[in-house]
Amino acid sequence: MPLNLHLLRLFTHVAESGSFSAAAERLHISQPAVSKGVREFEAQVGSRLLERGPGGVVPTGAGEMLLRHAAMLFATERAAEEDLAALRGLTKGSLTVGASTTIATYFLPPLLGRFHRAHPHIDLSIRIANTSAIANLLLARELDIALVEGPVEDSAIEARPWRVDELIVIAPPGHRLTYGTHKAAALADEVFIVREPGSGTREVVWAALAEHHVTPRATLEAGNTETIKQIVMAGLGIGIVSRAAAADHLTLGRLVKIDIEGFQVSRTLTRLSLRGRQPSAAAKAFEILLDPPRKQSKR
Incomplete structure (x- = not known):
């Protein structure tokens, strides 16, 4: 049976927020509607996906596995939406940039300013963490752009020199x-x-x-x-x-x-990207700022 994407989204919000009430507030719907949707989803997939723990609701083993697939699925969905937005001149969409601390504080602000002035309708989000945390966020497909200061060794990640x-x-x-x-x-x-x-x-x-x-x-x-x-x-x-x-x-x-x-x-400050992942239109526009075309010398 095909997954119901609406119910998958409900489950994902509950798992990420740790409670049905927080997910309901995020989604602007009632808590009973969220609870009912998750129960229906668990019945569809034939597995218990959530259980209550000391700190709230936590995903089961099956739930964790499904969350990993959901992250990739929703990232692809967002990229498709932003590619369509690109056809309208980047008038809609979002861009999440992750950077380790020194880059985020001293190198990134001028680039973010230039991007915002060129594409004021794109929602910008910045995640600042150390190198290993940025790599993990990229692997979870929570970042569109990733810039780090230290070495990263992961077969799923391509690292390219930046500055x-x-x-x-x-x-x-x-x-x-x-x-x-x-x-x-x-x-x-x-x-x-x-x-x-x-x-x-x-x-x-x-x-x-x-x-x-x-x-x-x-x-x-x-x-x-x-x-x-x-x-x-x-x-x-x-x-x-x-x-x-x-x-x-x-x-x-x-x-x-x-x-x-x-x-x-x-x-060497490094740009990270997931192997095989196509960048969104907004990410492509930001990458141009990271590596502006070199002017050709006059002959």
């Missing part, structure tokens, strides 16, 4: 290492303010320190680059962050770049 980002060592003004140039070994005596596990920046920083045989005497974890800068400015340690992220504070003299002999760190 090169330089990382620098920062310290508060007056720190002992802000005078002159030092050997990398001098870093071992410092407390390093680092990103959380799963962060692309963290992986690059640890790789760079390992390359120079540096093991910090202590570390302090921070959830984002802004917090790292604030902790460094407070004098609790030093950090390694994107030059783009530190630019304003360097100019204002609130942070100082530490010069370490032979210590040059850069990483």
Whole structure:
């Protein structure tokens, strides 16, 4: 028996929100109508899809499997709607961009502004998380565009270089290492303010320190680059962050770049896409902003 897409949608909203009442509010229909629809759907598929848990309604094993298929199905549906909208000049549709923290904060805003000015009727949504979380959101088909700072290894994901980002060592003004140039070994005596596990920046920083045989005497974890800068400015340690992220504070003299002999760190910012997935019309328009056509040289 073919799946009833309306009932599948009801079930998906209940599973994602964790309650029948929240799903009903989302869908602007009554809770009894949602409950009845889910019961009918379970009867159609011949399996129990939801059960009540301590925190609300949770999907069963069969429900989890069905949710994965539903995510792909509704993503395809949305892409079809947006492709049709493209034929009308992108006057309708949505675009969800996912990016890891540094990209979302320092590289993405100008691109989002340009896209909105060109396509004001497209609903924009931004998801900010670390590299591993962005990859998982892409796999769940919750993102149209994905940009990350760290490496991603998954056979279902294609990773393409986007930009090169330089990382620098920062310290508060007056720190002992802000005078002159030092050997990398001098870093071992410092407390390093680092990103959380799963962060692309963290992986690059640890790789760079390992390359120079540096093991910090202590570390302090921070959830984002802004917090790292604030902790460094407070004098609790030093950090390694994107030059783009530190630019304003360097100019204002609130942070100082530490010069370490032979210590040059850069990483490739990466675009992720699902293999075999066709981008929506809105995604195609945004990709043009990510990689604008190069001007041909005059002969």
